[in-house]
Amino acid sequence: VGINGAILMGASERPGAASFQAVEAATGAPMPQLYAEALADDVDAACALAEEAAAGFGALPPPERAAFLDTIPDQIGDLGDLLIATAMAETGLPRARLEGERGRTVGQLRMFCDELRRGRYLDVTIEPALPEHTPPRPDLRRMAVPLGPVAVFGASNFPLAFSAAGGDTAAALAAGCPVIVKGHPAHPGTGELVTRAIRVAVERHGLHEGVFSYLPGSRHELGAALVADRRIRAVGFTGSRAGGLALVEIASARAEPNPVFAEMSSINPVVLMPGALGRGWGQLARGFAASLMLGAGQFCTNPGLVIAIEGEALDAFVQEAASALSMAAPQVMLSPAIRQAYEAAVAALDACAGALRVYGSAPAGACGGSLFRTTASAFLADEALAKEVFGACSLVIGCSGMAEIARVLERLEGQLTATLHLESADEADAAALLPILASLAGRVLVNGWPTGVEVSAAMVHGGPFPATSDGRSTSVGTLAMQRFLRAVCYQGVPDALLPAALKRANPWRLPRLVAGNPEPS
Numbered sequence: 001v002g003i004n005g006a007i008l009m010g011a012s013e014r015p016g017a018a019s020f021q022a023v024e025a026a027t028g029a030p031m032p033q034l035y036a037e038a039l040a041d042d043v044d045a046a047c048a049l050a051e052e053a054a055a056g057f058g059a060l061p062p063p064e065r066a067a068f069l070d071t072i073p074d075q076i077g078d079l080g081d082l083l084i085a086t087a088m089a090e091t092g093l094p095r096a097r098l099e100g101e102r103g104r105t106v107g108q109l110r111m112f113c114d115e116l117r118r119g120r121y122l123d124v125t126i127e128p129a130l131p132e133h134t135p136p137r138p139d140l141r142r143m144a145v146p147l148g149p150v151a152v153f154g155a156s157n158f159p160l161a162f163s164a165a166g167g168d169t170a171a172a173l174a175a176g177c178p179v180i181v182k183g184h185p186a187h188p189g190t191g192e193l194v195t196r197a198i199r200v201a202v203e204r205h206g207l208h209e210g211v212f213s214y215l216p217g218s219r220h221e222l223g224a225a226l227v228a229d230r231r232i233r234a235v236g237f238t239g240s241r242a243g244g245l246a247l248v249e250i251a252s253a254r255a256e257p258n259p260v261f262a263e264m265s266s267i268n269p270v271v272l273m274p275g276a277l278g279r280g281w282g283q284l285a286r287g288f289a290a291s292l293m294l295g296a297g298q299f300c301t302n303p304g305l306v307i308a309i310e311g312e313a314l315d316a317f318v319q320e321a322a323s324a325l326s327m328a329a330p331q332v333m334l335s336p337a338i339r340q341a342y343e344a345a346v347a348a349l350d351a352c353a354g355a356l357r358v359y360g361s362a363p364a365g366a367c368g369g370s371l372f373r374t375t376a377s378a379f380l381a382d383e384a385l386a387k388e389v390f391g392a393c394s395l396v397i398g399c400s401g402m403a404e405i406a407r408v409l410e411r412l413e414g415q416l417t418a419t420l421h422l423e424s425a426d427e428a429d430a431a432a433l434l435p436i437l438a439s440l441a442g443r444v445l446v447n448g449w450p451t452g453v454e455v456s457a458a459m460v461h462g463g464p465f466p467a468t469s470d471g472r473s474t475s476v477g478t479l480a481m482q483r484f485l486r487a488v489c490y491q492g493v494p495d496a497l498l499p500a501a502l503k504r505a506n507p508w509r510l511p512r513l514v515a516g517n518p519e520p521s
Ligand code: NAP
Pocket: 153, 154, 155, 156, 157, 182, 183, 184, 185, 186, 217, 218, 219, 220, 221, 222, 223, 224, 238, 239, 240, 241, 242, 243, 244, 246, 247, 264, 265, 266, 299, 300, 337, 338, 341, 388, 390
């Protein structure tokens, strides 16, 4: 397996009329490999293939789709160190982080295999006919069906777990939807290698080639054309707020508007309750600094806001956090453009009269972390202080009491996470804050740090706008499949004509609800 920069259209490869180059994260220097710029014709061809593949792929028995998904991790594994070395050069992320991310990527593919084999995702619900009722009730059978071709946009900060074979792709393929990935221009070599692994799995299982295509490109026009194509039924996106909103706008302006599941922007408030802060400010400060510096702060779950009651314990926390940050090794950011955006955002905070910089080092070419402090009244008076900074920057807000903490939380936009640090003496106050946190965020944590998202059935990586464009869903965990499914009810359909999932004999041996009760197996 190698990289040649082609457009990977189903099973075939196309050269591009124009090309672009990736940039080495550490130096900003263009890398030698040329990558094709996919154009409108390529979007058209990929969508035609995906549409052709949709019905057959969507109708596969779940264990067959699981067997296909199960092959992708093996193929990714076979890419070996070439994958890690390519991603390291393109993103500047360290080896250990990328190896961990690869583990997460293959782990989430396998999680969806298990979910398919269990069959619960189809949510089969049967209400047998009641001819004696007045009026008589017909036989009603409901199941989930795939939406059709899905467009996926990866993020620069997760070249594996939120990219070509990332969470959105895994969830859409598991749901039975063909996928077209708009390749991220910051890691085109990584995207191509992973696509080649997926293509082997498609071929090995004799699937239609349109199940997966990869369109490399560095211009917004490409993604815009893909989202606008009438054959695309849904969009999965992770990235910036501006990018996500642009795609939402394109999808809603279509003659047939489309759902866009965009995971965009979050500052992840962390509340240090008085009991926990008074007793454990040192440990809290060190834990906070480690979470903030993870991956140079380039995580959508980065703790960008710390909220606590003013006093000696908070002063000590801030001092200790600054000291821990000063000891953390500066890190290369994903690209020079992202580093410049980070530096500009930190400079904007410096210019805010209400914020005081308590720590900040900016070694040339790297990110060393920044910490600011403000008061609740200054924060509530200046919207600029609530802006997301992509990178290791956080703001500590000192409040006069619990009521002011609640006011600060109530002012925040939707979040991916909201965290409380507490001990037993804090529980009564925490009980009052929890409903606010649950209305604010997709995930509420106690005594943990928001970075590090478990890939599991109960996980929610989503939240009210602008954390996501649709707060009813998640982009991590098995529930993510539901974004690419819709419910269909079959009424009075003879058994011979019903899909296998709904037939009386239950040939797929699915868990089903019949007249409100689990069907005996
Ligand atoms: P991004 O710039 O939004 O890009 C994500 C994907 O969407 C790319 O494939 C990009 O490709 C495409 N795209 C972006 N804007 C588009 C538009 N207007 N129309 C059509 N396609 C569009 O996200 P990112 O690369 O992950 O991060 C870059 C910046 O976003 C960073 O500077 C960071 O400050 C900010 N950000 C990222 C995250 C995150 O979790 N990833 C969170 C917060 C903020 P093209 O550019 O080729 O069109």
